[in-house]
Amino acid sequence: MIRHLKLKPFRTLPCRPLRETTAPGFHSGTVEEQTPNPTGHFGRHHLEQFCMNELEEKHRDRSYRYFNNINRLAGQFPRAHLSSTEDKVTVWCSNDYLGMSRNSTVLHAMSETLKTYGAGAGGTRNISGHNFHAISLEKTLANLHNKPSALVFSSCYVANDATLSTLGSKLPDCVIFSDSMNHASMIQGIRNSRAQKIIFKHNDLEDLESKLDSVAPHRPKIIAFESVYSMSGSIAPIEGICTLAERYGAITFLDEVHAVGMYGPSGAGIAEHLDFEFHQARQKSRIPSRSHRDVMSRVDIVSGTLGKAFGGAGGYIAATSSVVDFIRSLAPGFIFTTSLPPHVMAGAHAAVEYQRNCAAERVLQQVHTRMLKAELVAQAFPVVPNPSHIIPLLVGDAEKAKAASDLLLRKHAIYVQSINYPTVERGMERLRITPTPGHTKDLQKELIEALEGVWTELELPRLSDISQERVFFNDNAPIWTDEQLELYQK
Secondary structure, three states: OOOOOOOOOOOOOOOOOOOOOOOOOOOOOOHHHOOOOOOOOOOHHHHHHHHHHHHHHHHHOOOOOOOOOOEEOHHHOOEEEOOOOOOEEEEOOOOOOOOHHHOHHHHHHHHHHHHHHOOOOOOEOOOOOOOHHHHHHHHHHHHHOOOOEEEEEOOHHHHHHHHHHHHHHHOOOOEEEEEOOOOHHHHHHHHHHOOEEEEEOOOOHHHHHHHHHOOOOOOOEEEEEEOEOOOOOOEOOHHHHHHHHHHHOEEEEEEOOOOOOOOOOOOOOHHHHOOHHHHHHHHHHOOOOOOOOOHHHHOOEEEEEOOOOOOOOOEEEEEOHHHHHHHHHHOHHHHOOEOOOHHHHHHHHHHHHHHHHOOHHHHHHHHHHHHHHHHHHHOOOOEOOOOOOOEEEEOOOHHHHHHHHHHHHHHHOEEOOEEOOOOOOOOOOEEEEOOOOOOOHHHHHHHHHHHHHHHHHHOOOOHHHOOHHHHOOOOOOOOOOHHHHHHHHO
16 A cells, blocks of 8 residues: 655755864865765765775775686686786686586576576566576475475575574574674674674584573574685584584574585585485485484574585575575565576576586595695695685785785786685685686696795795694594595596
8 A cells, every 4th residue: 555645845954154173083175075064964075084984994904805807717617817808817716616607507507598588587586586497496405405495595695694684583582603703694694683692612512502501491592603614614513513402402504605516415515415325325216314313404494505516696595394484474685685587596406406416526626625735735835724625825914815816816827815804813814725626737736836936925924834723623634535535436
């Protein structure tokens, strides 16, 4: 129903001369720079000055973000060109972990859908944005995680934010326990929920239990954590967290963003990988089993992305039908956002199905990661030990990390983005390397030679210069065992 509003007639205000004083906390500019502000309130000039001051502070503390013009080439993966198509570089830091963005099956699905259904979704899921592409994709994602239902969002940032904020705000007197290294999307969702937040030490089950035990049993509790932490490569003790959740009556919210497509027989993530043989047998039979109490079934809500190992865009959650319907019905981040275009969902669906049936790319990626990690350690580079596919090289200084990234790009045509605060703690600045199936032995050799030159020129720390307490916080044994890799290499 349209409400008719009574509008007051517009009244102009008499002009007053500009004052020489400015609003507290702002620098004054020349009269020519200022827009007349007859009310004396915060005005356009104050906004400009405020933004400039904030940006100046970002530059001062070395947290300002610089974007490089990197244009990845589908036909020459993992190569890209800069602003000029003649300037080619090798990309070593993409989250397109498996190169699925160029996969022929994915591209064909997207192309055919684009020709038939056009470029846009047409609206939110409630207004012409709901279609069989969304229905089939959500069914496939639910099956991937062995859950009754799934819900697709425009990104996994939105999925995490919307789900945690909605649950935390609606569950009465809710407490959310958050790993200290959780992603910004989860932190923002918890903040938006206005629920009580308790942070536990990274991957520390003893600290988590102590904090769970401090909260009254009747209060709803959510444990929010990730499977693979993208900046360190560490992996959560999922089984232990599930055990604590069951003991203290908590709900588990697991972010598998950097694990889906990469781990498990069907690419469902770390939770699936922890019961590798069981899920491999289930995958072959295609019959869901409820008799085995596997780790994946113990997780209440899982979130994932379609924009990393699956090579597309979008995010999702998978859970029980009632939980998914609750989020679908109440989360503003889902309700009021334009749906993903049909061709994007078709490409995502093709990528998920491809990875469910073919492990070749993720196995080769693991092989390349092992090769490169071993060589970097042998050359005394400060690799942060971890059991995952991510290779962080610790630099420990924001300015030097950026200088190393710039020098690699300018002098060696290699792109590795530096990672600075607030993505990582101050003093933990690093280069983050992510090998793919396309990073062959020759490309690995080029990278190591380039890193050697950069480390020497900038006098960056070697492994022996790094305090072990700063980085050695996780098991270094690869999550993919030799036996599991050999199954797919025969």
